[in-house]
Amino acid sequence: MGQTNNIKPRKTLGAIEPYSPGKPIWEVQKELGLERVIKLASNENPLGPSPKALEAIRNGLAELNRYPDADASKLKQAIAEEYNVASQQIIPTNGADELITLISEAFLEPGDEVIVPSPSFSEYDFGAHIMGAAVVPVPFAEDFQYDVDALIAAITEKTKLIYICTPNNPTGTYIAKADIEKLVRAVNGAALIVFDAAYSHFAEDEDYTNGIEFIQAGYPVLTLQTFSKIYGIAGVRVGYGIAPEFIIQAILKVKEPFNVNSLAQIAATAAIGDTEHVRASQSVNKAGREQLYKIFDSLGLSYTKSMGNFVLAHVGPEGEKIYKELMSKGVIVRYGKTWGLPEHIRVSVGTPEENAFFGEVLTGLLAKQV
Numbered sequence: 001m002g003q004t005n006n007i008k009p010r011k012t013l014g015a016i017e018p019y020s021p022g023k024p025i026w027e028v029q030k031e032l033g034l035e036r037v038i039k040l041a042s043n044e045n046p047l048g049p050s051p052k053a054l055e056a057i058r059n060g061l062a063e064l065n066r067y068p069d070a071d072a073s074k075l076k077q078a079i080a081e082e083y084n085v086a087s088q089q090i091i092p093t094n095g096a097d098e099l100i101t102l103i104s105e106a107f108l109e110p111g112d113e114v115i116v117p118s119p120s121f122s123e124y125d126f127g128a129h130i131m132g133a134a135v136v137p138v139p140f141a142e143d144f145q146y147d148v149d150a151l152i153a154a155i156t157e158k159t160k161l162i163y164i165c166t167p168n169n170p171t172g173t174y175i176a177k178a179d180i181e182k183l184v185r186a187v188n189g190a191a192l193i194v195f196d197a198a199y200s201h202f203a204e205d206e207d208y209t210n211g212i213e214f215i216q217a218g219y220p221v222l223t224l225q226t227f228s229k230i231y232g233i234a235g236v237r238v239g240y241g242i243a244p245e246f247i248i249q250a251i252l253k254v255k256e257p258f259n260v261n262s263l264a265q266i267a268a269t270a271a272i273g274d275t276e277h278v279r280a281s282q283s284v285n286k287a288g289r290e291q292l293y294k295i296f297d298s299l300g301l302s303y304t305k306s307m308g309n310f311v312l313a314h315v316g317p318e319g320e321k322i323y324k325e326l327m328s329k330g331v332i333v334r335y336g337k338t339w340g341l342p343e344h345i346r347v348s349v350g351t352p353e354e355n356a357f358f359g360e361v362l363t364g365l366l367a368k369q370v
């Protein structure tokens with residue numbers, strides 16, 4: 001019928017790679033007919049959700065006929081108290097993922113540049129591409145250590161955002177406080193530095209900082225946080241940003257009114273005060289990291305010491321095969337190819353039993369290969 005088709009997505013969408021999430025347990029069970037499947041692929045909390053968050057959700061169910069508080073004021077108050085910042089310096093979001101999109105929408109014009117450590121969390125690229133901005137990847141130095149001089153050297157007049165994921169997903173490495181000072185001084189307000197501190201609660205080294213002290217000191221930087229990791233409530237989707245008020249005001253302009261649902265607000269407000277669950281999660285993670293290190297040591301595999309709740313291991317040229325065989329035996333990990341690391345796998349810290357099961361399966365696979 002000679003129909004014309006003028007319906008074309010924006011050109012910049014061609015640059016977007018679809019996000020590849022860790023496979024869910026049920027899918028692997030169904031596909032492979034396995035009974036026992038463990039997921040060590042999405043850096044979730046193996047202890048489960050904060051019990052206080054669960055109780056709060058149960059108590060909040062009867063109010064679901066009401067719209068959520070558009071300002072998430074109780075949650076903001078709880079975060080303000082936790083970090084000693086003002087409520088106006090906080091923006092809660094539908095997961096930290098949403099915050100990355102909102103930051104991009106608020107600050108990027110087509111042709112702007114976004115500095116992203118490489119390899120790192122893929123959503124920074126996504127945010128840049130939806131706005132038609134260019135990603136400027138800055139590789140890590142040896143052993144995936146942050147190279148602050150390389151980051152500074154990458155800054156141009158077009159740089160609008162600089163992402164610093166610390167601890168970094170997928171490497172587990174972090175940027176030392178002295179290097180942050182150097183970076184903040186070099187940038188001098190010319191671009192917004194975003195510290196992605198999604199894994200900050202797992203980082204215990206003395207020279208680690210989540211960046212909030214720089215906000216308290218008045219620097220124009222933003223710290224991003226999530227309730228998906230230490231607090232164990234990834235399923236309800238809550239993240240937030242802390243920054244000077246003028247930055248938060250700009251991001252609020254692109255936020256939908258009811259971006260954080262009621263149950264998520266209630267759960268997060270309770271979870272932030274659940275110090276027992278936070279401490280237990282930290283100690284399970286610390287011991288679990290050591291357990292994974294021992295497994296890799298015993299197999300002669302190298303790995304990167306991690307300040308997160310995951311470990312990046314170098315399994316060699318058979319990386320993809322190992323990843324697939326682990327899956328076929330019921331162990332879901334993340335294959336490094338998405339980060340340009342085809343010889344690596346990233347393994348989230350699980351419960352002691354899950355880590356041990358992973359160790360047994362991996363040992364069995366490698367023995368078979370010799």
Ligand SMILES: Cc1ncc(COP(=O)(O)O)c(C=O)c1O
Nearest residue numbers: 095096097121169198226228239
């Ligand atoms: C570094 C990093 N930032 C942000 C997020 C997103 O967290 P959320 O679940 O709050 O969207 C993740 C999730 O894996 C992450 O690894």
